[in-house]
Amino acid sequence: MTPLLDVQGLSKHYGGRIGCADVSFRLYPGEVLGIVGESGSGKSTLLNCLAGHLGPDSGQVIFDTRGDGPRDVLTMSEPERRMLGRTDWAFVHQNPRDGLRMRISAGGNVGERLMAVGARHYGEIREAAADWLGRVEIAEARIDDRPSAFSGGMQQRLQIARNLVTGPRLVFMDEPTGGLDVSVQARLLDLIRGLVRRMGLSAIVVTHDLAVVRLLADRLMVMKDGHVIETGLTDQVLDDPQAPYTQLLVSSVLQV
C-alpha cells in the first residue's frame, strides 16, 4: 500500500535554534496521526512545514497525488501547491479567526474553496454550503450570518465545514479544540471523529491535550525539543510510555 504522506528527514532551524530536526514518518490512507508535546517542542513548526506554510531546510514531504502518484510537495511549483491546499488538503487552525474570513457570511466562507476551484453556479454553491452547515450542526437559517456572530464552538465547526467541502483526503489540525470549554470540546471531537471515519480521511492532529489524541488518533508521535522521542499506537504509548519525557507527560494529566 502506498503511504498517503511519506516524510523523510524533515528539519527546520530558526537561525541557531532548532524548530524540528530529522522527522520521518509515514501516514497511510484513513489513518489519524497525533503529534503531542509541550509548548515549544516543534509540533506546530512541523505541521506548518508539512502543510507548506513554512519552508523546511531539508527533507522530503512526498504526497500521493490523485493525478501523478507520489510527488515531493516541497519541489512543487507554487500554483500546484496552492491547488493542493484547496482541493486534497485542508488546514484547521487553532484560532478560527485565522482560518475564516470574519467579514464574509458563513455560506460565503464555505463556498470560497468551491469558487476557488472553479464553481460558478450560485445555486449549487449555496446548496453545498447549506448541506455542509447541516453536517457540522449549524442551523441552515444562519447561512447568511457572519462568523463574528457565532460562538467559539460554532466558528470552529464552520472552519471545519469550510475545509471539508471540497472533499480533501488529508486534514492538518492544529489544536482543533484549543480555547473551547470541555462540553463544547467533547461535541466537537465527536463530530470530527464521525466525519473522519465517514469520509475515510487521513489526518494529522497536533495537540498538547492527551485526551484529544486518545479519542481521535490511531498512532502517536511524541516530540520534545524538536525531536521525535517516541512513536507507536496511541493506546500503547499512553498506557505504557517508554521515554522518560512521555512518562512525565502522561503522569502530568490531571485526574478529576
Next chain:
Amino acid sequence: MNAYNFAYLDEQTKRMIRRAILKGVAVPGYQVPFASREMPMPYGWGTGGVQVTAACLVPEDRLKVIDQGADDTTNAVSIRKFFQKTAQVAVTEKTGEATIIQTRHRIPEQAMTEDQILVYQVPIPEPLRFLEPSEVETRKMHALEDYGLMHVKLYEDIARHGEIATAYAYPVKVEGRYVMDPSPIPKFDNPKLESSALQLFGAGREQRIYAVPPYTRVVSLDFEDHPFDPSKAPHPCALCGAEDSYLDEVITDDAGSRMFVCSDTDYCASRREDAA
C-alpha cells in the same frame, strides 16, 4: 512665451510613462507600477490620467475631457484648460472629433474608433483591494491567477441583496487572464470595454498604469445562474429622448421632482441638434 515643456512633464518622465504604457499594452489588464509624479492638482482629481494623457499627447492631437460624461464640470474644465495652457493642443467637446479623450467614470456613448485613445482616471486600481488588504498577497493572487475571492464578493452580493448589487467598478477578466478594475464606470459601460480604441488607465496616487488594447476580450464576472446585467435607470432621456444611453438622475426642486437626462452631454446635445 511658454515656460513649460510640452504637456507639462519633462521628456524623461514622459519616456518612463510611455514605457509603462507599452508594457501595459503588451500584458492586457496587468497593473504596471510607474514612478508617478507630483502634479499641480490634488490626488483624486485625475493625476494618473493626466500623466498618461501628457505622455500620449502630440501637438496635432485634439483633446476631449469628460467627467461623469459631462464636458462642462469642474474636473473636465480644469484638465482641459491645463493642457490648452501647457501643450497648446486643440480641444473639442465632440466625441467623434477627438483623438484623445480623458475620462472620469464614463465611456462615451458614441462608439470609438481605432484612431482614438481613451484615458481613464483610476482611484484604486486593485480589484481585490477591499477583499485582501495586503499588496504582497494581491500581487501573488494575480500572478497565480487565484481569483476565487472575487466570486466570493459576488456571492455575498447575491446572498445579501438577491442580485449582484455591484453597480460600478464591476470587475472584468481581460483576455482570459487578468482580473481588472475598469475604474468606477457604471456597469452599464462594461460591454463598451471591448472597443476599437486603445484604452489606458492611470492611477496617480497608487502609481499604476494598465491598458486594454483594441479588440481585446473583456468579460464581466458573474455566475451561471446570475448572469451579468448592464442595467440602467428604466427611463428615456428627458431632453433628447434617448432610450439607449446611461442616465443621470437630476433633482429639480425640494418637492420630490426629478428628471433623468443623458450623462454623456455631447451625445445628448448632438441628438437634439440632429432632431432640430
